[in-house]
Amino acid sequence: MRRAGRNSAFSLAMLGLGFVFLYAPIISLVVYSFNESRLVTVWAGFSTKWYGELFADRQLMDSAWVSLRVAFNTAWSAVVIGTMAAMMLVRFRRFRGKTLFGALITAPLVMPEVITGLSLLLLFVHLGELLGTPIMRGMGTIWIAHTTFATAFVTVVVASRLTEMDRSLEEAAMDLGANRVKVFFIITLPLILPALAAGWLLAFTLSLDDLVIASFVSGPASTTLPMKVFSSVRMGVSPKINALATIWIAAVSIAAIFAWRVMARGERKRRERLRGAN
């Protein structure tokens, strides 16, 4: 007899095929980054020369530096503003404008990037006219744009952690006379720290990944890595991009495995503590 709650051969096969679909392109990128030939898809022997060429490409390295700095700044600002927004949505009682705020937080999650990019550029141009001096477009404007949409993602991550959190500790601290700011910093913050770390990483990768919005709001002096990659991909494929992709994939995988280990350990500790309490 078929049992409920078990996987059928069909669903397991779909899962396997789905993973092949998700990972085959990534594996092909990595394999061909070590290819001797300039033709990306013809194998001509093992070589690491494209890595050398990648690091020798000054323009590409400069744009990578721009992107990393913007992503780093975005991650911090999005975590600060996103945590405030999540506290407001989950912990504050209703106030006038809370519904509007909820809409302002969810819309950036799905808003097409061309619309966000265009509207922010027009804002910067207008602000420049209001202030009488044009706003210099560059890393500053990209940072503002990225913080705006990354904040929405951080808010969702932190808000979902706040809702599933046990509130009795916060209430106990408040009963003992701690004020709300103190309760936040000594009780709430340590408890939601994993969500803040996840939000930080998410904001960092979102910023590092963005092509469209940055293209609208950047100036001539600041080209981000995706903008540089995009213009070189439009010219045709190059094994240098494969090498860049491989480094990127390695960095993301290491960060993900590390994050997963940390979370798994936290989960185990929590379960042990629960067992001890019983």
Next chain:
Amino acid sequence: MRLRARLPGARWLVIALPFLWLLLFFAVPFAIVLKISFAEGLIAMPPYGDLLTRTENGITISLNFQNYLYMVQDSLYVSAYLGSVKVAVVSTLLCLLIGYPMAYAISRLEPAARNVALLLVILPSWTAFLIRIYAWIGILKNNGLVNNFLQWAGLIDEPLQMLHTPLAVYVGVVYTYLPFMILPLYANLVRLDPRLEEAAFDLGARPWQVFLRITLPRTLSGIVAGSMLVMIPVIGEFVIPELLGGPDTLMIGKVLWEEFFNNRDWPVASAVAIIMLLLLIIPITIFHNYQSRELEKELA
């Protein structure tokens, strides 16, 4: 209340900073886009005219509807909107067809394997989006991996044209957005009580009956959320049609990009954006209602 009496400043700061930030950098810009969409295009910097002009009799407001008339008169815009909607709807269905069985399978794995599988679903979306699209160029082009393999196997003599076709756009879109479909579906399926399905089986229901009458109705909110997460951004997608599509791939995000960067026509680009927003208001509202319901469900 005690807290408010003690610390009005902190509460205000926590409300004001995110609120003002999003108001200034997310809501106000749309008003400006709306304004520019009624302006006249000029060869100047910035390349649009003023709506308000001071005359002897005071201030006159001149609204220029020409940009919107273009949208109706030039068939390019209409077919680009329709093209975007078609790609968005078809790829949403494809994501659902592929993503549902995957989410179902993950939700029925052992808890430890479940976390690994979820990580494997999310991991690709943390790797640069552009680079994953670039990977598909290498796979689909005429001397790419698929064609090389098919020719080596003797199945075809001439390479198949796959890159720069609608097929490549669908592959790219489904590849990019599949995780956004799987995650909300999984969140629904994992909460589903397996005893419900078990009871239906015990009462003699066939597997497809159990699926249609027990499983599917209970995951409707996940289906809606996943579909919105895929459909709304795909309507405005620029990178995928630009890199994988051909000259006949008309999508509105690409048109907006070209009006802005190639033609430097900011007012027409703004009008394109406003019509796109009107098109998206209903799906965005549905998505927003889902999000707030989820938050309230967790709070309860």
